[in-house]
Each structure stands twice: as structure tokens, then as C-alpha cells.
Amino acid sequence: MVVFLKLGNFFFTIQSRRLEKLSPFSVLNRFCHFAPKPQENVAIFWDLDNKPPDPFPPYAAAIKLKATASSFGFVQHMIAYANRHSFSYVPPVVRERRKERKLLNQLENKGVIKPVEPYLCRVCGRKFYNNEKLVNHFKQLHEREHMKRLNQIESARGSRRVKLVGKYSMKMEKYKNAARDVLTPKVGYGLADELKRAGFWVQTVSDKPQAADVALKKHMVDMMDQRGAQCFVLVSDDSDFVDVLNEAKLRCLKTVVVGNVNDGTLKRIADAGFSWKEIMMKKAKKEAVSVVGKWKDRDVLKRLEWTYDPQIERNVYRSDDEDEDLLTEGSVEGVHDGCMQEDNSSSWWEIDSDSDIIMSQRCK
Known part of the structure; x- marks a missing residue:
């Protein structure tokens, strides 16, 4: 059992090293997390x-x-x-395009010109060599079918309506995409x-x-x-x-x-x-x-720019002045006064002794 476990660990280390060689950034991904901004x-x-x-x-x-x-x-x-x-x-550019299309339809009906490529119905795939025939075909067949689907969806309720929407969604989308190129907007x-x-x-x-x-x-x-x-x-x-x-x-x-x-x-x-x-x-x-x-x-x-706030600066300077006052007061009352008292204890004409030297060192 121990031998099988050792063999399993051995093959696992070999496999992991192979993966590291294949993707050199795999080791970095273990320890680093690059959070996008x-x-x-x-x-x-x-x-x-x-x-x-x-x-x-x-x-x-x-x-x-x-x-x-x-x-x-x-x-x-x-x-x-x-x-x-x-x-x-309707912008003037669109009006000019519609006039040109109407003139081309009249020439095609008279047989004066013929399109180089036939007009293709993007719903059923039928081909027409006359644009008006394509429009009539689209209105008589596909527009009627589209209106029937809409009426079925509006009359349905509950789960049946949801099923009809899912059933006709692809066909309705296909009709809308084709209608943009064939039918002229009414408004x-x-x-x-x-x-x-x-x-x-x-x-x-x-x-x-x-x-x-x-x-x-x-x-x-x-x-x-x-x-x-x-x-x-x-x-x-x-x-x-x-x-x-x-x-x-x-x-x-x-x-x-x-x-x-x-x-x-x-x-x-x-x-x-x-x-x-x-x-x-x-x-x-x-x-x-x-x-x-x-x-x-x-x-x-x-x-990076420095902003001046007078209230903050005033508070900072006040705290610094108070600290200095405390230090000066403590040094005068605690140390210098003691030294002065000790110095005044001996007379001025007496020679400094060893005890005086020790006291001066303490003051220092």
C-alpha cells in the first residue's frame, strides 16, 4: 500500500512539472493575484x-x-x-434615396432596365427580378404570417404565451431583419x-x-x-x-x-x-x-498635490508649542532648581570638595 502511494506521488510531481513547463506563468498564478482595475x-x-x-x-x-x-x-x-x-x-438624403428607388421601380416595370443580380427574399430565399414583386410578395406572405404570430402571442396567457414567444422568437427576428431592407417605414x-x-x-x-x-x-x-x-x-x-x-x-x-x-x-x-x-x-x-x-x-x-488646511496646521503647531513648554517647565523646576539649591548650600569661599564634584556630575 505504501509503495502504491509513493508511486502515485511520484507520477503527480512529474505531471505537475510538465504542466509548469508548458505554461511558465502557472507558478506565478498560484501565488499572485492580478486584480484588474x-x-x-x-x-x-x-x-x-x-x-x-x-x-x-x-x-x-x-x-x-x-x-x-x-x-x-x-x-x-x-x-x-x-x-x-x-x-x-425624414432627412433630405433619405428622401432622395426613396425618389431614386421609385424611379428604378418604374423603369423595371416597363422593362427598360434589369438588375444585375436578382432581389433575394431574406425570409424564404425566393429570387425576384423586380423590386415591386419582392415587396408585394413580402407583404402578402411574410407580413401576414408575422401579424398572425403577434395575434397568437397577445391572445395567449401564462405558460402558453411563454412557449409561443420561445417558438416564434427566431422567425420574428428573421422577419424584422428582412423588413428593414424591404419595407419603407410608415412614419x-x-x-x-x-x-x-x-x-x-x-x-x-x-x-x-x-x-x-x-x-x-x-x-x-x-x-x-x-x-x-x-x-x-x-x-x-x-x-x-x-x-x-x-x-x-x-x-x-x-x-x-x-x-x-x-x-x-x-x-x-x-x-x-x-x-x-x-x-x-x-x-x-x-x-x-x-x-x-x-x-x-x-x-x-x-x-500628489499639497493642500493647505489652516485648521490642521494650527492644531499641529499648538501641540508642538505645548510639548516645548512642558519640557522647559520640567527642566527648570526639577533639575536646575535642585542644582541651584545644592550649590547654594555651601559658602562661596569654601573650596570644592569631592562631594561637590559628585553633585555637579549629577546635575549634568
Whole structure:
């Protein structure tokens, strides 16, 4: 039995040495624990009334904005506010594209032009050489099926509803992805849906003037009070947000502004500023590295800088003066007085004897 135990320990040591040779950092991992530094939370606040993603596609602009904000830390919150007019607005670029598509459909119906590659239905895989036929096929077949699934889910309750959602989830997602390219949005150009698809929390406010600004400011201040983020990214050119940015700087929070005004008031107050063009060309993401480096240097200097507090300094000097007074009082009363008394005990004309020498040494 002892022999088997010894053999087992021997093979175990050989195996462990082999593993150490294969991974040289395995020994360090046993004794060292490298705790990564926690990233700062980033919150994106988007004023859609003032700064829509014009002329860029909403989904692509939202994804690039998130990628740029992630250079400053972990993107925890993405919030957008606007009224209903902002969601129904169609930019001129999108209008021109729709006009071109309508003209191409007319030429295809007359047989003047033919597409180089057939139009593919991304739900069932059928091919069409006419875009209008693809749209009619999508509406008559796939849109009806989608509406039937939605009606079944809405009418179901309890566990049956959960099963239907799990059953139709893949098909419904496939339909939504295909519908973005085939069907034209009935209202606007799909701004709200595209931002939601990118992960933004989109909120519609009333049509009152400055309603989106008021709601956005309140949300930002609440986030500051809760310490939900250490870096705020504001997408706006509206100078009404000056007070909010100043409040963030007073609380030692980092601020970034995205807007097209190069020398705007917000960009002068914020720590960094970018334009939509820099966001879409990924230039802002590269410049964010140097901005983060400056922030780190500033934090290090704040830790090293000397601060003068008069109350603390006064207390320190008081304690030092009291200690000196105690020492001087104790030395005069206890030692020097005794020496003076002992010296006065003998007359001045008498010669120093051995006892006097001993007493002087004691005094020393």
C-alpha cells in the first residue's frame, strides 16, 4: 500500500512539472493575484431634437457612437430623448434615396432596365427580378404570417404565451431583419426602431418647447446624484446644457460633447469634443486614447498635490508649542532648581570638595 502511494506521488510531481513547463506563468498564478482595475462607467445622453444623426444612418451612427464612448470606460447607460416630430422627420438624403428607388421601380416595370443580380427574399430565399414583386410578395406572405404570430402571442396567457414567444422568437427576428431592407417605414425613416436596435433607451416627450431638454437635464442630474456614471457623453449643440456640464465638472466628473459646432459653448466647457464626421470616420476613437491619458495624468497630480488646511496646521503647531513648554517647565523646576539649591548650600569661599564634584556630575 505504501509503495502504491509513493508511486502515485511520484507520477503527480512529474505531471505537475510538465504542466509548469508548458505554461511558465502557472507558478506565478498560484501565488499572485492580478486584480484588474475597474473601468469607469460611461453614460450617453442624446438630444435627438437638437442633434439627429443626419445625414448618416441611425443604426450605424449609434453603433459608432457607442464604440467611441467605450474608449472612455464601460458604457452602462444609453439614453435618447425626443418629441414625436423628430421621429416622423425624414432627412433630405433619405428622401432622395426613396425618389431614386421609385424611379428604378418604374423603369423595371416597363422593362427598360434589369438588375444585375436578382432581389433575394431574406425570409424564404425566393429570387425576384423586380423590386415591386419582392415587396408585394413580402407583404402578402411574410407580413401576414408575422401579424398572425403577434395575434397568437397577445391572445395567449401564462405558460402558453411563454412557449409561443420561445417558438416564434427566431422567425420574428428573421422577419424584422428582412423588413428593414424591404419595407419603407410608415412614419419617418425608422429612427426610434434603429436606435432601440443599437441598444438605446428611447423616450418620447410632449410637443412643448424645450421638453426634451428639460427631461434630459433632469435625467443627467439624477444620474449624478446616484453616482451611476463617472463620464458623461452629451450629444447636443444646445447651449442650455451649460449648467449641467458645469455641475458635472464641480462634482469631478468627466464630460465629452458630440456636436457639429466646432467652437461651441459646450465643447469649450467639456473635457473633450467631437463631431459626427469624426465619430463615423473612427477618428474620435483614436483621439480618445490621448484624452484618457490626460485624465490619468490629472488624477495622479491631484493625488500628489499639497493642500493647505489652516485648521490642521494650527492644531499641529499648538501641540508642538505645548510639548516645548512642558519640557522647559520640567527642566527648570526639577533639575536646575535642585542644582541651584545644592550649590547654594555651601559658602562661596569654601573650596570644592569631592562631594561637590559628585553633585555637579549629577546635575549634568
